[in-house]
Amino acid sequence: MLKTLFAALPLAMALSLPAAAQSTYPDHTIRIVHGFAAGGNADTVSRIIADALSQDLGQPVVVEARPGAGGTVASGYVAQQEADGYTLQLLVGGHPVAAALYNSLPFDSLEDFTFISTVGQFPFFVGAQHGRFASIQEVIDAARANPRSIRIGHAGVGSTQHLTGELLGLETGVQFLHVPYQGGAAATTALMGGEIDLVIDAGTVILGQADAGVFDALAVTSGARWDDRPDVPTLAETVAPGFDVLSWTGIGAPAGLPDDIAETLNAAVNRALQDEGVRERILALGASPAGSTGEAFRAMVERQIATWTRVIDAAEIERR
Amino acid sequence: MLEQFMMGLGVVMQPSVLVYALAGVVIGQLIGVLPGIGAITAISLLLPITFHLDATSSIILLAGIYYGSQYGGSIASILLNLPGTPSSVVTCLEGYPMAQKGRAGLALFIAAFSSFIGGMIGVALVVAAAIPMASIALRFGAAEYAMLVVLGLIAASLIGTGSQLRSFAMVLVGIALGLVGADTTTGFYRFVGMPELADGISLVSLAMGLFGVSEIIRSVNSEAPRQTKIAVSMRDILPTRAEFKEITGPILRGAGIGSFFGALPGTGAAIASFMAYAVEKRVSRRPGEFGTGHLPGIAAPESSNNAAAQTSFIPTLTLGVPGDAVMALMIGALVLNGVIPGPRLMVDQPTLFWGVIASFFIGNLILLLINIPLIRLWVLLLRIPYRKLYPVIIIMICVGVYSHRTSVVDVVLTLGFGILGYLLKNVRFEPAPILLGFVLGPLFEENFRRAMLLNGGDFTVFATRPISGTLLACTVALLVYSLASGLAARRRARRAATPS
Numbered sequence: 001m002l003k004t005l006f007a008a009l010p011l012a013m014a015l016s017l018p019a020a021a022q023s024t025y026p027d028h029t030i031r032i033v034h035g036f037a038a039g040g041n042a043d044t045v046s047r048i049i050a051d052a053l054s055q056d057l058g059q060p061v062v063v064e065a066r067p068g069a070g071g072t073v074a075s076g077y078v079a080q081q082e083a084d085g086y087t088l089q090l091l092v093g094g095h096p097v098a099a100a101l102y103n104s105l106p107f108d109s110l111e112d113f114t115f116i117s118t119v120g121q122f123p124f125f126v127g128a129q130h131g132r133f134a135s136i137q138e139v140i141d142a143a144r145a146n147p148r149s150i151r152i153g154h155a156g157v158g159s160t161q162h163l164t165g166e167l168l169g170l171e172t173g174v175q176f177l178h179v180p181y182q183g184g185a186a187a188t189t190a191l192m193g194g195e196i197d198l199v200i201d202a203g204t205v206i207l208g209q210a211d212a213g214v215f216d217a218l219a220v221t222s223g224a225r226w227d228d229r230p231d232v233p234t235l236a237e238t239v240a241p242g243f244d245v246l247s248w249t250g251i252g253a254p255a256g257l258p259d260d261i262a263e264t265l266n267a268a269v270n271r272a273l274q275d276e277g278v279r280e281r282i283l284a285l286g287a288s289p290a291g292s293t294g295e296a297f298r299a300m301v302e303r304q305i306a307t308w309t310r311v312i313d314a315a316e317i318e319r320r
Numbered sequence: 321m322l323e324q325f326m327m328g329l330g331v332v333m334q335p336s337v338l339v340y341a342l343a344g345v346v347i348g349q350l351i352g353v354l355p356g357i358g359a360i361t362a363i364s365l366l367l368p369i370t371f372h373l374d375a376t377s378s379i380i381l382l383a384g385i386y387y388g389s390q391y392g393g394s395i396a397s398i399l400l401n402l403p404g405t406p407s408s409v410v411t412c413l414e415g416y417p418m419a420q421k422g423r424a425g426l427a428l429f430i431a432a433f434s435s436f437i438g439g440m441i442g443v444a445l446v447v448a449a450a451i452p453m454a455s456i457a458l459r460f461g462a463a464e465y466a467m468l469v470v471l472g473l474i475a476a477s478l479i480g481t482g483s484q485l486r487s488f489a490m491v492l493v494g495i496a497l498g499l500v501g502a503d504t505t506t507g508f509y510r511f512v513g514m515p516e517l518a519d520g521i522s523l524v525s526l527a528m529g530l531f532g533v534s535e536i537i538r539s540v541n542s543e544a545p546r547q548t549k550i551a552v553s554m555r556d557i558l559p560t561r562a563e564f565k566e567i568t569g570p571i572l573r574g575a576g577i578g579s580f581f582g583a584l585p586g587t588g589a590a591i592a593s594f595m596a597y598a599v600e601k602r603v604s605r606r607p608g609e610f611g612t613g614h615l616p617g618i619a620a621p622e623s624s625n626n627a628a629a630q631t632s633f634i635p636t637l638t639l640g641v642p643g644d645a646v647m648a649l650m651i652g653a654l655v656l657n658g659v660i661p662g663p664r665l666m667v668d669q670p671t672l673f674w675g676v677i678a679s680f681f682i683g684n685l686i687l688l689l690i691n692i693p694l695i696r697l698w699v700l701l702l703r704i705p706y707r708k709l710y711p712v713i714i715i716m717i718c719v720g721v722y723s724h725r726t727s728v729v730d731v732v733l734t735l736g737f738g739i740l741g742y743l744l745k746n747v748r749f750e751p752a753p754i755l756l757g758f759v760l761g762p763l764f765e766e767n768f769r770r771a772m773l774l775n776g777g778d779f780t781v782f783a784t785r786p787i788s789g790t791l792l793a794c795t796v797a798l799l800v801y802s803l804a805s806g807l808a809a810r811r812r813a814r815r816a817a818t819p820s
Contacts, residue, residue, distance in 0.1 A: 037645060037725075038364035044652050047368045065364075066726045069502070069518030073727075076515060106515075151774065157507030179773060180504055182586075182766070185648060189585050189641045193458040195774065204655055208640050208662035281371065284655050320502075320509050 025085055025261050026059040032251070033064045034090040035074030041202075041285060042071075045249045046090040048281045049119060052272035057264075070158060072098050072105055079107035083114065083254040085261035090119075093160045093247030096304035100312050101158045103319045109305065114257035115297035117269040118250040120287030123222035124164055125232065127199045127206035127215040129191060136219040139198065140172050140239045147175035153187035153196040156180055158317065163308055164221055164245050165200050166315040171240035191215070202247070203228070203286035221245040227288065249287065250297055266294060325447050328674030331376065332682050340377045341679045344384020345687050351385060352392020352404045355713070356528050356720015359389040359405070363649045367656075375657035376672045380679040382653055386646050387439060387629040387680065390589060391687045394431040394622055395698055399424055400713065402532035406523050407589035407625040409755055410597045412531055414610065414617030421613055425557035425699045430615055431622045432691040433559075434571050438623030439684040441575035442582065442630025446637075446677055453583045453631065454638040460584060462774060463781050465767035467791035469760050472591070474795050476598035476756055487753040490744075494757020497521055504762075505769045516729035523590070525721050525730045526758060529737025530751035532717050536710050537742040557695055563615055570600050570616035574623035582628030585635050585643030586763070589625040594756050596624035630680055637673060639663060 032050050036042040046063045054061040066074040071094050081087040091113075099109035126136060133139050143150040154162035157180050169176050176198075181187040184201040191199045192214065199206065200221070207229070209215040219235045220226050223244030235243040251269050253262070270291035272278050282289045292300075312319065332338060351362045363382050370378035393408030398415030411431060418427040445453065460468070477488055500511045501520030512518050559567070574596035581592035600620045601610050610617050633650075635643045640662035642648040654661045659669060666673045701709075721734045741751045775781045783789045 038360055038649075040648070041652075043364055044367065044656065047364075048371075051368055051371070064726055067519065068725065068727070069515045073515045073518070156504070157502075177773070179770060180507075181770075182504055183648075185642045185651075186586060189458070189635070189639070189643075190461065192639065192641070193461055195461040208660035211660065212640070212662040212664040214663055277371070280658070281656055284658055318506065318508060320507060 025264060026057050028086065029060045029062060030054075030057070030086050030088060031062045031064050032088045032090055033066055033074050033078050034092075035066055035068065035071030036092070037067050038065045041204075042090055042092050042249065044285060045119060045282070045287075048278060049090070049251065049269065049272060052275055052278050053268055056268045056271055070094055070098050070101070072102060075109070075113075076106045078252070078254055079112040081254050083256040083258070085253065085257060085265065087254065088116070088265070089113075089252045091115075091250045091252045091301075093249075093304070096301050097158065097160050097163060097308050099305045100308035101317070101319060110298070110302060112255045114253045114255055114262055115294045115301065116251045116253060116257075116262055117266045117294065118248050118290055118292040118297050118300070119269065119273065120282045120285070121246045121248045121290045122202055122285075122287035123220045123226055123246055124161060124200050125203055125206040125210075125217045125221070125229075126168075126219045126235070127188075127191065127201070127210065128197060128218055129194065130213055130216050132197065133216070133218060136233065136235065136238050139218065140174055143172075143174040143176055148177040150174075150198060151177045151179050151196040152198045152200060153179045153181050153190050154199075155184040155187060155201060156182065158320075160245075160247050161200050163311050163315075163317075165198075166317070167245065167307075167311050168200070168235065168240060168243070170311065170314050171235075171243055207286070228283075248290075248300070250292075252297075262294060266291075321447060324670065324674045325678060327670070328676075328678030329681070331671050331675030332380070332678045337377055337380060337675065337679075338682070340373070340381040341384055341683050342686060344381040345388035345391075345683045346690070348385040348388020348390075349392040349687065349690065352389035352408075353395050354392075354720060355396055355402050355404055355532055355717050356524055357723055358524060358720075359386045360645055360649065361723050362389075363646065367649065367653060370653050371656060373657075375654055375659045375669075376675045378653045378657055379650060379672070379676050380683075382650060383633065383676060383679065384683050387626065387683060388687060390439075390626050390629045391432065391435050391691060393625075394435070394618075395428065397531075398427045398431060398618075399698060399701060400532070400709075401535040402713065402717070403527050405589075406527045406755070407593050407628075408622075409527050409531060409590070409752065410593045410621040411618055413597065413752060414612075414614050416535075417611065418613035418618070419702070423556070423613065424702060425695055426559060426563075427613070427618055428695045428698060429557050429692070430559060430563075430567060430618050432688060432695070434567065434574070434619040434622040435626040435691075436684055436688040437571050438575040438578055439626035439630055439687075440681070441572075441623075442579050442627035443677065443680045443684065445579050445627075445631055446634060446680070450634050450638050453579075454634050457583050457585060457635060458639070459787060461785070462767045462771035463785050463788040464791065465586065466764055466771055467782055467788045467795070469764040469767070471791050471795045471798070472595055472598075473756070473760055473764070474798055475602065476594060476753075486749055490749055490751070490753035491757035494754040494759075495761030496757075497526065497754070498758045498761040499765075504766045505773070514729065516727050520762075521733060521758075522721070522724060522727075522730050523755075523758065524724050525734040526737055527755060528717050528721055529734040530741035530754060532713070533735060533738025534741030534745060534751070536713060537738060538745065539706055540710060559615075567615050567619035570596075570620035571623040573599060573603075574620035575627040577620075578624030578627030579631045581624075582631030583634045583643075585641065588632055588644050589628040591759055592628035593621035593625040594752075594759070596620040626684075633676075633680075636661065637665060637676070640665065 032046045034042045034046050050061040050063050078089040152165045184205045187199045190196050210217040217232045220232045273289045273291045279289045362385050393405035394411045396402040396404045397408045397411040401412050401416040403409040415427045577596045578592040581587045600616045635641050636647040642651050651661050718731050721730050
């Protein structure tokens, strides 16, 4: 018995060889780098995905925050890492914004990355103090009658929220006064205190206040109404036909990631996004879980770089 | 109110919840002791654990880490002149001289006791006055913040020991350092040079460098034995009746100042502790004793930063808007548990709201109970010869600063600030006002320019808005009073000098 077993051993090993070669990735810790403060939205999404990937791939997945310069510190770092599948990056909607906003990035926002899959997509909501405006149309009318009289607070110069506000001004042909704050929370507080008239920010910032009757969610920036809030009209159907801004999170890696590893990761991310717990947590963050192919992800980034370049040129925002 | 609070106590006293309050404050205490590693790092690392907890336990755990770190922060400040958190920088000013005089035990006791009272007053205000305090906070717009900072800077211009002109110069250095990074108003990069500095110099690396590292350089350089006698008997640790009396006023004033700044989004524990110290120096009858190990100088800031740590939950819990990065994490933890924070939290989730607040009460009690017995242990740390201690400290500082934003540049800067702090101290410039300028300068600039933007460049806005105008009037009154009393003192001195 034992003898037969030993005799069969080489055969078994030989048979298992191709399988072993395929399953060598991953054989040690994977890290997900992101470019934002610990505890921010990007950090939280990274940790949700890291948790799910480590269960799926059977290796620890750790999160590494390298905050700075709107996420470009992290992107510059990841672009220089080896494309072996052990360094990934959580990319966000700010990635194409940075490509349009910065004069000299030490990396190419498209060519230096392998785009694996999107994770979630989310629109911004236009919030105002409850009862201040009956509709988004009224806001635009007021801004048209008195240029720069409507004050929009935003999360920081060059943030996606800021550029979305600029885009709204461009598409409707009215002038807003854009007021910078340090982050969406500070802008929201200012809106509560009546220092500004509007805030354009993610659902997590606006909707809780809307439910409590403090704010009105006047419009949503996505092209179609948001599933979660079918009663909130889109900007496209009210004041700015064709308006469609969705921000997103997604997983990327340095350029030149071998195809088989990219496929393994794409499959793992998409499987994670089917998991009920993961879906729930991403939904709680105001996003809808949305996986994609690498090609579709890349094409979206390319499109958005073009959009934001146009907005920054038209709004004459100084490039840095 | 009291009834709901008792209901909250009922929630926390369940063993399954109490264990998270205990875990939170113990982790927080530890994080506070370790230099550089802040509550933010610890909380974001523990955030995934809360996926598996309910919302109430999650917030109780994470909140415990935050206010627990305020207790721990003072320990290394007192023993080693090494602020564990930026809000315990001020504790170095009086605590370390006390330790050098062999009274570390008393300093640690005063710090723990003041922290406890300050924290409890903060909790009491959260219970009794959360809603009115939140609505006052909302009335602070750009103009009000700008004038508040001016008042603070004027009031605090006496901070540090030595001449006022020297401390003013250091405030300016701090403001200059605060200019580094992307300008909030325009997004323009100022003195950036490398992308790692685009978000500015980190407060942690500045504080660790100017205090911790510079102290190491100085101690290593000095040949004198550091410690003459180490007193660890209970009698040496407990304050006398007279000393208790001396710190009562400072603790209460500190708690008041801390509670105010804590509830105000965008300010917080660090500013609160600086202000409390400055106010003590202003009202003291013996301002000359500050800097030599004066008890009120420990009691006020420690009470203040702990009160601020508690009241900073007010905007988060009652309005659903976080006042700083730590509170943003709390909101994140709530959201991940399916609780949307906002004004309805108190009504929709009474067990969560009151359970969390009651956990502050329990947490502060636990912190006091674990801190008092630990004092003797901490003091014994001083028996380790410094040459064996400092390599460990340097490594801990580097790890802590690095963990903050995974940046080697920050570590190098910390060491650079250490050398700067050492050189400045050698020519009798105090480092504390640098931090004050660094924190308040950018806050003033941002709000001043926002006020200008919102009001079309009209300066009168600072005088015509009621709160802003009041703050401006206070500033002017303080300036006039200081000048007049300064002149009077000089005239008296001259009269005394001329023989009649």
